[in-house]
Amino acid sequence: MFILVNLKAYPCDPIEVATAARDVAEASGARIAVSPQAADIARVADTGVETWAQHVSPNAHGSHTGSTLAEAVADNGAEGTLINHSENRLKLADIDGSVHAAERTELETIVCANNPAQVGAAAALGPDAVAVEPPELIGGDVSVSTADPGIVEDAVAAAEAVDPAVDVFCGAGVSTGDDVVAAGDLGAAGVLLASGVAKADDPKAVLEDLVSGI
Numbered sequence: 001m002f003i004l005v006n007l008k009a010y011p012c013d014p015i016e017v018a019t020a021a022r023d024v025a026e027a028s029g030a031r032i033a034v035s036p037q038a039a040d041i042a043r044v045a046d047t048g049v050e051t052w053a054q055h056v057s058p059n060a061h062g063s064h065t066g067s068t069l070a071e072a073v074a075d076n077g078a079e080g081t082l083i084n085h086s087e088n089r090l091k092l093a094d095i096d097g098s099v100h101a102a103e104r105t106e107l108e109t110i111v112c113a114n115n116p117a118q119v120g121a122a123a124a125l126g127p128d129a130v131a132v133e134p135p136e137l138i139g140g141d142v143s144v145s146t147a148d149p150g151i152v153e154d155a156v157a158a159a160e161a162v163d164p165a166v167d168v169f170c171g172a173g174v175s176t177g178d179d180v181v182a183a184g185d186l187g188a189a190g191v192l193l194a195s196g197v198a199k200a201d202d203p204k205a206v207l208e209d210l211v212s213g214i
């Protein structure tokens with residue numbers, strides 16, 4: 001199971017989380033990545049933790065003020081990128097463009113979706129993975145794998161029907177090792193989570209629990 005910690009725009013210390021994630025990944029052998037604000041990518045990557053962008057623009061170099069270029073995040077140490085997160089929704093053509101921009105720079109891609117139908121559509125765009133995150137469960141205390149296990153199973157089936165090579169992740173409310181195990185039992189290849197780590201008093205202790213059942 002791959003554990004991707006999305007720091008969103010939470011007021012946590014990205015270096016504290018990155019250092020903890022690096023150490024827990026090294027000690028456990030689990031794959032853990034941290035996805036900070038774009039401005040923090042270089043210093044997070046410098047810790048040695050696997051680093052992901054939260055978004056890349058569909059653009060290449062040119063007159064595109066405010067863009068976050070795939071080239072820029074890759075040059076600053078990112079190895080992958082989220083695309084179309086529930087809190088940063090894109091038009092279909094822009095999701096396609098962002099996936100191509102990421103491929104151009106050899107960034108791994110996870111396209112986020114609200115439900116299994118969107119998962120199928122996202123899988124058709126050829127990312128490395130898709131993630132189902134029910135918006136109503138994001139930021140809550142109950143894991144998607146407990147609150148709505150059917151949506152994870154349906155997302156896995158939807159992606160499989162379109163392209164069996166596309167992995168499926170799930171996210172929303174994930175905060176414990178039991179949540180990670182439950183997600184894996186439903187067919188997920190990994191989890192996306194945010195508040196469980198970013199808002200924790202002791203992010204390292206949460207990360208140690210998250211990998212405990214892998």
Ligand SMILES: O=C(CO)COP(=O)(O)O
Nearest residue numbers: 138139172173193194195
């Ligand atoms: O949106 C998410 C990860 O990208 C999930 O957020 P929470 O873990 O805070 O529910």
